[in-house]
Amino acid sequence: MTALPPNNYAPGPWREAYDICLRFERNAGDSQPKRLMCARFLGYMVLEAPAVRGRDNFSNEIKSCANEEALEKLAMLYISHFVCCFRAAKGTPTSSTHPSRPSFENTKETLKYLLEEASQNHTTAKAKALIRDGYRCVLTGSYDVTCCDTMPTIGELVTTNGLPITATDAAYIFPESTNVEISGENKGAAKYDFATSVWAVMERFGQVLVTEELNGSAIHRLENVMTMDKTKHFFFDSLRLWLESTVRRIPDRVNSTKLGLRLDIPEFVTFTTPDPVNLPLPSSKYLHLHAACARVAHLSGAAEHVETVFRDMEELPVLMKDGTSADVLSYALARLGMAVH
Numbered sequence: 001m002t003a004l005p006p007n008n009y010a011p012g013p014w015r016e017a018y019d020i021c022l023r024f025e026r027n028a029g030d031s032q033p034k035r036l037m038c039a040r041f042l043g044y045m046v047l048e049a050p051a052v053r054g055r056d057n058f059s060n061e062i063k064s065c066a067n068e069e070a071l072e073k074l075a076m077l078y079i080s081h082f083v084c085c086f087r088a089a090k091g092t093p094t095s096s097t098h099p100s101r102p103s104f105e106n107t108k109e110t111l112k113y114l115l116e117e118a119s120q121n122h123t124t125a126k127a128k129a130l131i132r133d134g135y136r137c138v139l140t141g142s143y144d145v146t147c148c149d150t151m152p153t154i155g156e157l158v159t160t161n162g163l164p165i166t167a168t169d170a171a172y173i174f175p176e177s178t179n180v181e182i183s184g185e186n187k188g189a190a191k192y193d194f195a196t197s198v199w200a201v202m203e204r205f206g207q208v209l210v211t212e213e214l215n216g217s218a219i220h221r222l223e224n225v226m227t228m229d230k231t232k233h234f235f236f237d238s239l240r241l242w243l244e245s246t247v248r249r250i251p252d253r254v255n256s257t258k259l260g261l262r263l264d265i266p267e268f269v270t271f272t273t274p275d276p277v278n279l280p281l282p283s284s285k286y287l288h289l290h291a292a293c294a295r296v297a298h299l300s301g302a303a304e305h306v307e308t309v310f311r312d313m314e315e316l317p318v319l320m321k322d323g324t325s326a327d328v329l330s331y332a333l334a335r336l337g338m339a340v341h
Contacts, residue, residue: 001036001301004043017059018046024071034305035068038075041300045078048292050285051207058205079302081201085175086293087239087306125220126170126227132279133227134272139254139265140229142166171228171236173286174202174214206289223283235261239303242294243269243287252287257298 004025009015021043028035042062049055065071110127135147135154142164148155158165199210208214214224228236235241241261243252251270256262271281297303 001040001304002299004040005047013059013063014046014055017062018043020062020065020071021046024068027068035072037301037305038072041075041079041296041302042071044296044299045205048296049205050288050292054205054207061204078201078205079306081198082205083239083293083297083302083306085198085202086290087237087297087303120217120220122170122176122220125222125225128222128279129170129225129227130168132222132273132275132281136227137166137168137229137232138226138271138282139232139262139269140164140166142168142229144168144227166229168227169230169233171226171233172219173224173226173282173290174208174210174219175237176219202289206285206292208285208289222280224286226282232265236290238307239294239297242291244291245284245288252284255291257303 004018004022007015007018007022009018021039024039025036025043028039030036045058046055046062049058061074062071065074110131130144130147135144135151136142137144143154143158143166145165145167148158148165157163202208202210214221232241235256240258241254241256244255246253246268251268253267254262254265254269273279273281294303297306
C-alpha cells in the first residue's frame with residue numbers, strides 16, 4: 001500500500017471528497033488495515049478517474065457517505081464490482097471451428113467470411129484480432145505458433161528471419177464473464193443482476209456506456225480484444241500489467257507491478273491495423289479504464305486483498321463459523337453472479 005499524497009485540488013467537490021479520504025486514512029491508521037485499504041482505495045479512485053465526469057460522480061458518492069462505515073461500504077462495493085470485474089479469472093474458452101470456414105492462408109477470404117457470415121463469438125473475435133494484429137502478440141511482437149504451423153507464408157517468414165514464436169490468446173479488456181444480454185427477458189437472473197450492477201459502476205466511474213457498446217455479442221467487438229502472449233495475458237487479466245496513455249496519446253506506455261513482468265516488451269506500444277473500418281484498434285477508453293483500475297488496486301492495497309480472497313475461495317473448503325471468512329463469502333457471492341448463466 002502507498003499512502004495518499006497531499007490534496008492539491010482547487011476548492012470544490014474534488015478537494016472536499018479527497019479531504020474526506022485523507023481524514024478516513026488518518027483515522028484508520030495501521031491498527032485497522034482493512035479500513036486503511038478502503039480509505040486509500042477511495043482516495044486513489046478520485047486521483048485516477050479517467051474522465052472528469054467520472055471524478056465528479058465518484059466525489060459526490062464519497063461526499064454523500066454519512067460516516068466512515070458508509071465510506072468502507074462504498075469502497076468494498078467498488079472493489080467487488082470494479083476491481084473484481086477486471087481481475088476476473090477470464091481464461092480462454094475452447095475454440096470451435098466452423099466446417100465451412102475458409103483457410104487462414106487466404107486472409108481476404110477469411111476476413112470476408114468473418115465479417116459477413118460468421119456469428120460474433122470468442123472464436124471469430126480471436127480470428128479477426130489475429131488478422132488485425134499481424135498474427136503477433138501486440139505487446140511482444142512474437143508470432144502465434146498455430147499460425148506459424150498452418151500458414152506457410154507466416155511459417156517461412158518466421159523461419160527465414162529467426163523471429164520469436166509464442167502461444168497467444170484473445171485477451172479481452174472487459175471480461176466475457178460479466179457479460180449478459182441486458183434485456184427484459186433476463187431480469188431476475190443472478191448473472192443479469194450482477195452484470196447490470198457492474199456495468200452501472202463502469203458507466204458512473206469510467207464513462208464507458210457498456211450497455212450500448214458491449215451488450216450481448218458486442219462484448220466480442222474488436223475494440224475490446226487483443227492478440228496477446230498467454231503469459232502476458234495472465235499478467236494483464238490479473239492487473240499486474242497495463243497500458244497507460246501518454247501525453248501524445250499514441251503510443252501507449254506499458255507498465256506493470258514488477259519490472260520483470262515486462263522485460264521482453266518495449267516501453268511503448270503502438271497499435272496498428274490494415275483496415276480501420278473492418279478491423280478497428282483496441283479502444284483507448286477501455287484500456288485506460290483498465291489501467292486506472294490496475295493502478296488504484298495496487299496503490300491502495302486492494303489488489304493484494306482481492307488476490308488473498310481469490311486464493312481463499314479456492315483453498316477454504318468450509319467457511320469458518322466465527323466470521324473470519326466473511327470477505328471470502330462476500331466475494332464468493334459476487335463471483336457467483338459472474339459464473340451463473
